[in-house]
Amino acid sequence: MAMVAARVGVSKQTVHYALNSPDRLSPTTLRRVLKAVDELGYRPNQAARSLRTQSPQAVGFRLLPTTQGQSGGVWASFLYELSVAAHRADHAVYCHPAATDEEEIQVIQEIFSTNTVDCFVITATQDHDPRITFLRERGIPFVSFGRPWGHPMSDTWWVDVDGAAGTEQAVDHLAERGHRRIAYLGWDGRNGFGDDRESGWRRAMRSHGFSTRDLAVRGPDEISTGRELAGRLLDRKTAPTGFVCVSDTIAIGALRACRERGLAAGHDVGVVGFDDSVGAHFVDPGLTSLAQPLELVARHTMRLLLDRLKDPDAKAEQVLLRPTLVVRESTVPL
Amino acid sequence: MAMVAARVGVSKQTVHYALNSPDRLSPTTLRRVLKAVDELGYRPNQAARSLRTQSPQAVGFRLLPTTQGQSGGVWASFLYELSVAAHRADHAVYCHPAATDEEEIQVIQEIFSTNTVDCFVITATQDHDPRITFLRERGIPFVSFGRPWGHPMSDTWWVDVDGAAGTEQAVDHLAERGHRRIAYLGWDGRNGFGDDRESGWRRAMRSHGFSTRDLAVRGPDEISTGRELAGRLLDRKTAPTGFVCVSDTIAIGALRACRERGLAAGHDVGVVGFDDSVGAHFVDPGLTSLAQPLELVARHTMRLLLDRLKDPDAKAEQVLLRPTLVVRESTVPL
DNA sequence: ACCCGATGGTTGATCGGTAAAACCCATCCG
DNA sequence: CGGATGGGTTTTACCGATCAACCATCGGGT
Numbered sequence: 174m175a176m177v178a179a180r181v182g183v184s185k186q187t188v189h190y191a192l193n194s195p196d197r198l199s200p201t202t203l204r205r206v207l208k209a210v211d212e213l214g215y216r217p218n219q220a221a222r223s224l225r226t227q228s229p230q231a232v233g234f235r236l237l238p239t240t241q242g243q244s245g246g247v248w249a250s251f252l253y254e255l256s257v258a259a260h261r262a263d264h265a266v267y268c269h270p271a272a273t274d275e276e277e278i279q280v281i282q283e284i285f286s287t288n289t290v291d292c293f294v295i296t297a298t299q300d301h302d303p304r305i306t307f308l309r310e311r312g313i314p315f316v317s318f319g320r321p322w323g324h325p326m327s328d329t330w331w332v333d334v335d336g337a338a339g340t341e342q343a344v345d346h347l348a349e350r351g352h353r354r355i356a357y358l359g360w361d362g363r364n365g366f367g368d369d370r371e372s373g374w375r376r377a378m379r380s381h382g383f384s385t386r387d388l389a390v391r392g393p394d395e396i397s398t399g400r401e402l403a404g405r406l407l408d409r410k411t412a413p414t415g416f417v418c419v420s421d422t423i424a425i426g427a428l429r430a431c432r433e434r435g436l437a438a439g440h441d442v443g444v445v446g447f448d449d450s451v452g453a454h455f456v457d458p459g460l461t462s463l464a465q466p467l468e469l470v471a472r473h474t475m476r477l478l479l480d481r482l483k484d485p486d487a488k489a490e491q492v493l494l495r496p497t498l499v500v501r502e503s504t505v506p507l
Numbered sequence: 508m509a510m511v512a513a514r515v516g517v518s519k520q521t522v523h524y525a526l527n528s529p530d531r532l533s534p535t536t537l538r539r540v541l542k543a544v545d546e547l548g549y550r551p552n553q554a555a556r557s558l559r560t561q562s563p564q565a566v567g568f569r570l571l572p573t574t575q576g577q578s579g580g581v582w583a584s585f586l587y588e589l590s591v592a593a594h595r596a597d598h599a600v601y602c603h604p605a606a607t608d609e610e611e612i613q614v615i616q617e618i619f620s621t622n623t624v625d626c627f628v629i630t631a632t633q634d635h636d637p638r639i640t641f642l643r644e645r646g647i648p649f650v651s652f653g654r655p656w657g658h659p660m661s662d663t664w665w666v667d668v669d670g671a672a673g674t675e676q677a678v679d680h681l682a683e684r685g686h687r688r689i690a691y692l693g694w695d696g697r698n699g700f701g702d703d704r705e706s707g708w709r710r711a712m713r714s715h716g717f718s719t720r721d722l723a724v725r726g727p728d729e730i731s732t733g734r735e736l737a738g739r740l741l742d743r744k745t746a747p748t749g750f751v752c753v754s755d756t757i758a759i760g761a762l763r764a765c766r767e768r769g770l771a772a773g774h775d776v777g778v779v780g781f782d783d784s785v786g787a788h789f790v791d792p793g794l795t796s797l798a799q800p801l802e803l804v805a806r807h808t809m810r811l812l813l814d815r816l817k818d819p820d821a822k823a824e825q826v827l828l829r830p831t832l833v834v835r836e837s838t839v840p841l
Numbered sequence: 842a843c844c845c846g847a848t849g850g851t852t853g854a855t856c857g858g859t860a861a862a863a864c865c866c867a868t869c870c871g
Numbered sequence: 872c873g874g875a876t877g878g879g880t881t882t883t884a885c886c887g888a889t890c891a892a893c894c895a896t897c898g899g900g901t
Binding site for chain 1: 548550551552553554555557558563565568570571572573580583584586587590591594599600601602603604614617618620621622623730759763766784785786789790791
């Protein structure tokens with residue numbers, strides 16, 4: 174910076190103005206400075222800037238071990254979109270690993286107190302998420318991808334995808350294809366996301382005048398769960414012909430159960446998953462699934478973060494987006 | 508830092524010593540300083556440190572758009588392992604998006620010149636990779652995950668997985684299961700990785716005394732490729748019974764071709780993929796595949812980076828690791 | 842008595858930007 | 872003609888850690 178200034182014969186500050194508030198300089202000086210900047214290939218030092226402004230211009234993002242969250246590489250796609258949005262806003266994405274929520278809290282504390290990042294994006298939230306409690310207590314800026322179930326909603330910054338609207342779409346789609354007995358394969362345990370998605374199914378079923386009686390079953394998020402639950406339902410006297418599933422993983426299990434019984438997915442039965450993960454592409458027949466608008470989610474997440482950083486005591490904002498149904502052979506054969 | 512110093516009644520520098528070179532202080536002073544650090548919850552400011560040391564202690568990592576590289580989320584797992592290794596070495600992982608190699612070069616230049624990171628990890632390398640040319644020219648420190656095919660190998664820092672050794676294992680495994688006509692489904696185009704993997708297959712076939720004649724076929728990395736190539740081979744008079752595939756994607760296609768012909772994978776035919784991606788778990792029957800030792804790769808990558816940063820003109824190091832065969836139902840039925 | 846090195850700690854400069862205020866000089870106005 | 876105005880630029884003072892040099896004390900060897 175000093176070199177550029179010396180070369181043009183102006184002060185350091187003038188160089189700074191040229192790059193950050195060009196309108197404060199006369200057109201001629203501006204041009205001369207920019208020319209020198211270009212010739213010398215000058216680029217401002219990020220560390221110095223962070224130090225002075227007390228803001229590293231970076232958002233923290235937690236990476237999950239692959240053993241978990243292989244549930245679809247959704248977070249991997251989200252991370253990409255987030256980094257695009259961050260880049261656009263001149264922010265860096267700092268990735269830190271954490272196997273458990275406790276560890277994540279640990280690391281968050283560490284990198285926040287050292288001024289390595291100035292805010293966080295929280296994903297894979299659970300009911301009464303301890304991370305959110307922690308961040309709220311400390312007043313650390315964050316935006317959560319996923320509603321903070323169990324916390325005051327209107328008081329927290331979040332972006333989420335409307336799971337209920339998604340499962341409604343799924344039911345509508347199956348109903349249109351002639352299905353009337355549509356089951357719901359969900360997660361067990363207390364879980365805001367699961368409840369949300371189930372409620373959408375229930376509402377849509379009611380509005381079509383279909384019975385939901387004995388058609389909602391639950392289990393852990395495993396392929397085997399989907400296979401067993403769907404299998405049990407299919408072995409009933411009046412078996413369902415449609416399956417709305419809380420995740421692709423469970424849906425893939427359901428597809429397997431169908432095949433084992435000689436039922437052609439798309440023809441005899443319809444199966445819909447959730448997340449449109451890689452598995453949904455790979456499986457045969459291709460799985461109809463609800464895709465989360467990750468690019469939009471990322472853009473809003475970044476926008477909310479910037480808003481929040483600009484005005485620390487602004488009113489919390491929330492964004493709820495609709496998933497879109499990606500139709501494949503599991504509901505509509507080729 | 509000044510506050511801690513004031514509280515203990517020592518100078519700033521003493522606090523620094525307490526945290527960074529504890530042996531330079533007397534045990535009593537050390538204890539008193541550390542106590543104050545703890546009580547005040549002091550944490551050093553990373554930006555200030557980066558500024559002074561001229562090293563941000565961060566490694567840059569490029570994120571691929573999800574549309575590409577869905578080839579298995581291998582990079583996502585690698586990123587996790589890399590962040591673990593980096594964290595252990597007190598380094599941050601800075602993620603930047605780039606859709607093309609040209610864009611990546613652009614971004615690398617940007618964040619390196621602004622001192623945002625001090626080195627890079629390059630993945631998904633190709634033959635004559637332009638990024639490597641660029642980085643070598645500029646003398647920017649980097650380690651490549653994947654051999655820099657087309658560049659002087661011994662002159663570049665890289666960590667890689669021995670593809671040839673992998674496909675050899677695959678052939679051995681299939682041979683053990685009684686297969687003698689084992690085909691190779693590869694990638695088309697000039698590609699170091701592909702050639703490497705194919706050479707392993709060829710070598711193993713020869714050592715078993717099996718013919719390779721007309722058994723190696725190639726195409727783009729798509730499920731449809733595997734399906735068509737395997738289909739064509741299966742429809743021959745003397746069809747192969749084993750398939751060693753350059754990727755899980757192609758292997759999944761091959762599995763599909765088998766099923767369409769009523770052949771039971773694991774019994775009638777054996778199929779082996781490469782990468783042990785999520786697809787290999789999800790597919791039915793489960794796909795036997797070659798898993799890359801990503802944790803090891805990440806650890807070595809980080810080690811090489813640190814070596815290189817410590818001594819910029821040290822001799823380049825290389826690490827070649829063996830993949831391990833993960834056996835599933837596509838070669839050994841339950 | 843003198844010098845020497847080791848031990849334990851201090852001082853001041855510095856990294857490269859940015860914020861805030863001061864400054865200069867023309868123009869405008871009563 | 873003096874003072875207010877304001878655009879354009881400079882000055883000064885940081886941000887918070889680290890580096891290099893320096894100082895004080897003390898024990899030991901000659």
